[in-house]
Amino acid sequence: MRATDFLKNSAQGDWDAVTDHPFCKELANGTLPLDKMRWYLVQDYKFIDEFVRLLATAIAHAPTLADGVPMAQFLGLVTSTENTYFLRSFAALEVSQQEQNVSAAPATRAFQDLMTKARTSGRYEQMLAVLIVAEWSYLTWANRYKTYSADLPFWYSEWIDLHTGEGFENVVAHLRNQLDDVWERLDDHQQSKAATMFQGALSCERAFFDAAFANK
Numbered sequence: 153m154r155a156t157d158f159l160k161n162s163a164q165g166d167w168d169a170v171t172d173h174p175f176c177k178e179l180a181n182g183t184l185p186l187d188k189m190r191w192y193l194v195q196d197y198k199f200i201d202e203f204v205r206l207l208a209t210a211i212a213h214a215p216t217l218a219d220g221v222p223m224a225q226f227l228g229l230v231t232s233t234e235n236t237y238f239l240r241s242f243a244a245l246e247v248s249q250q251e252q253n254v255s256a257a258p259a260t261r262a263f264q265d266l267m268t269k270a271r272t273s274g275r276y277e278q279m280l281a282v283l284i285v286a287e288w289s290y291l292t293w294a295n296r297y298k299t300y301s302a303d304l305p306f307w308y309s310e311w312i313d314l315h316t317g318e319g320f321e322n323v324v325a326h327l328r329n330q331l332d333d334v335w336e337r338l339d340d341h342q343q344s345k346a347a348t349m350f351q352g353a354l355s356c357e358r359a360f361f362d363a364a365f366a367n368k
C-alpha cells in the first residue's frame with residue numbers, strides 16, 4: 153500500500169469529516185452565510201501566510217531540481233492567482249482592512265504552529281505530510297462539487313476552481329509521490345514523526361472548518 157494511503161487510513165475519521173464537511177457543502181450550493189465566508193477568508197489568509205513559508209522551505213529541501221519544480225510552480229500559483237482571489241473576495245464582500253487585521257483565531261493559531269513546527273523540523277517528510285493533508289483533502293472535497301451552478305458567486309466558485317482540475321490534481325499527485333518515495337528510506341522514528349504530523353494536520357483541518365462553520 154502507498155505510504156500516503158496508509159497515513160490517510162490511519163486517520164479515516166478526521167479525513168471523512170474534513171472531506172465531507174457541511175461548510176463545503178453550503179459553500180458549493182451557495183447557501184453558506186456570508187459572515188461565515190468572511191470569517192473563513194480572513195482566517196485562511198493568515199493560514200496562507202505560514203503555508204507559503206512551509207512550501208518554500210519544502211522546495212529548499214527537495215532532493216533535486218526536478219523534485220522541486222512542481223512545488224515551485226504551485227507556489228507561484230498560490231502567490232498570484234490564489235492571492236488575488238483573496239484580495240478580490242475581501243473587496244467584493246466588503247471586508248475592511250481593520251476586519252482583516254483581527255488576530256488569528258485559536259484554530260488558525262494551532263494550524264500556524266503546526267506548520268511552523270514542520271517548517272523548522274529540517275525534515276522533508278514532515279513538511280510534505282502537512283502539505284499533502286492541506287492539498288489532498290481540499291482536492292477531495294472540491295471534486296465533489298465541481299459541477300456547481302453557473303450563478304454561484306465567484307468567492308465560492310473560484311475557491312472550488314482553485315482546488316480542482318488537472319493542474320491541481322498533478323500538484324497533489326506530485327506531493328504524494330514525493331512522500332511515497334522517501335518513506336521506505338525513513339527509520340521507524342522518522343516515519344512515526346511524519347505520521348504524527350499528518351494526523352495533526354488533518355485534525356487542524358477539521359477544527360478549522362468546524363470553527364468557520366460555527367463562525368468563531
Ligand SMILES: Cc1ncc(CN)c(N)n1
Binds near residue numbers: 357360
Ligand atoms: C486551512 C486550509 N487548508 C488547506 C487549504 C488548501 N489550499 C487552505 N486554503 N486552507
